[in-house]
Amino acid sequence: MATVYGMTPSGNCWKAVQILRLTGHPIRWVEVDTNGGETRTPAFLHRNPMGKVPVVETEDGNVFVESNAILAHFAEGTPWLPPPGLARTRVFEWLFYEQYSHEPYIAVARNIRAYLRTTKAEAERLERCREGGERALGVMEERLMRHDWLTEPGPTIADLALFAYTHVADEGGFDLQRWPALSAWIARVRALPGIVPLR
Amino acid sequence: MATVYGMTPSGNCWKAVQILRLTGHPIRWVEVDTNGGETRTPAFLHRNPMGKVPVVETEDGNVFVESNAILAHFAEGTPWLPPPGLARTRVFEWLFYEQYSHEPYIAVARNIRAYLRTTKAEAERLERCREGGERALGVMEERLMRHDWLTEPGPTIADLALFAYTHVADEGGFDLQRWPALSAWIARVRALPGIVPLR
Incomplete structure (x- = not known):
């Protein structure tokens, strides 16, 4: 346990x-x-x-x-993380990207909106989150237009890490319909056995 | 090459x-x-x-x-990164900590000061960086008061990742003398064979 x-x-x-x-x-x-x-x-x-x-x-x-x-x-030791080598490094590139260039915009926007903070400073912060978040979603869209998953050859913890805040990005004010390949990937992750989304 | x-x-x-x-x-x-x-x-x-x-x-x-x-x-495959298992996971905990809770404060403070931005918004941003950066340096101090390196058993890429911006944190306005164990660790990393600091 x-x-x-x-x-x-x-x-x-x-x-x-x-x-x-x-x-x-x-x-x-x-x-x-x-x-x-x-x-x-x-x-x-x-x-x-x-x-x-x-x-x-x-x-x-x-x-x-x-x-x-x-x-x-x-x-470690499961298909969710490839063994050391190029495929694993691609996974970690996305994991670090998520924590530095995705989460601080999309999760923070969601948090600001959830608590309905409406001060001028928060509005400006939300605007910076919108810009950074759209850039991050655009980078994902670029990859997913040509591939089913963020890394080769199949779903890994890179997909789980990015799915975490992407599938609820609408709560941060992001209209996911603008990124069709990303939306299709969200549906693919949802359909994986054992996945229990936040909603 | x-x-x-x-x-x-x-x-x-x-x-x-x-x-x-x-x-x-x-x-x-x-x-x-x-x-x-x-x-x-x-x-x-x-x-x-x-x-x-x-x-x-x-x-x-x-x-x-x-x-x-x-x-x-x-x-991978060198003493700078332990094989998969607990020791490796401790390294990755620090690597993610660095990118989320250390770099965005200490590197950003250094950048703001390097470009001498003096608008009110930048001054407020610098103040947030000071708070977050001091918290991050305090977490390192806590560990280094009782250990020579960030993870067991010896220096790894966790030490390299955290050294990167910590050894020039004074350029972000942080007075490293306030964290004596951290300062001793900086000297230890500098003394490792092959290390060429930023300055």
Whole structure:
């Protein structure tokens, strides 16, 4: 039994639950109110000094942090992560792209809108998120116009990592119909056995 | 001979050069003016649709992007990256932490100051960078108070990735003397054979 500390609407937390499910780990879920400061308490920081969710704790007492490192850890040795070499490196290129150039725009836009923040500063931040997010979705569209999956030869944790916030990007104000290849890929990921989307 | 497309002051580009040097690859360097828009030209986007440096092109025509994916690719099979398992996962936790919770504050603060942007919006952005950067350096300090390196058992690409912007963090306005264990670690990384710091 693995314990996942997370926040239900979070795409990053979704990744942890999804890879644990896909690799046959039973899960215990502990809800953490990140917006309420629960990731900054001494007890939480003792578990993860980085002060973020998701956190995965396995039965042997090991603690894992950083959603994309969690994806890679539990995917090791399965078809979700190719063995070391070119194919694996392509997966990691997308994982780092997701955390630097996709999530900070699309997840943040979704968060701003979810909490209906309407100050001028937040409106400007939302506009920067729109620009950065559209660029990120455009890069995905470019790839998916010519390929079924983000990397060769089939679906990997790269697809899971990017699916996390892309399939709910409309909640960040992104109209996914503008990217038809991306929309078709979302449908393909949804149809994979064992995938349980956020909605 | 590997070709590295990059910008000389960039810590992300430094990582690519450093791992190629450490693993015995001769390098050809091509300077790219990212601030002047050279990563957004059609020719550059053809090479890297993600529109960023560094880009590494190997003699066999393969192209690699995302600095931390480049670190992992060329470190594979060397002591700089432990084999799959817990030790490797700890390395990736730090690599993702660097790109999400460290670089966007410390590298960005350095960039804002390098270009002496003094608008009110930039001053506010710099203040957010200061807060986030201090938090990131504090997390490193916490680890390094009790350990010589970021992960067990010795120096890995996690140390290289975090060293990239940490050793020049003073250029972003961070006073590294406030974090003594971190400062001692910087000296340890500098003393490793083959390390050529930005300065």
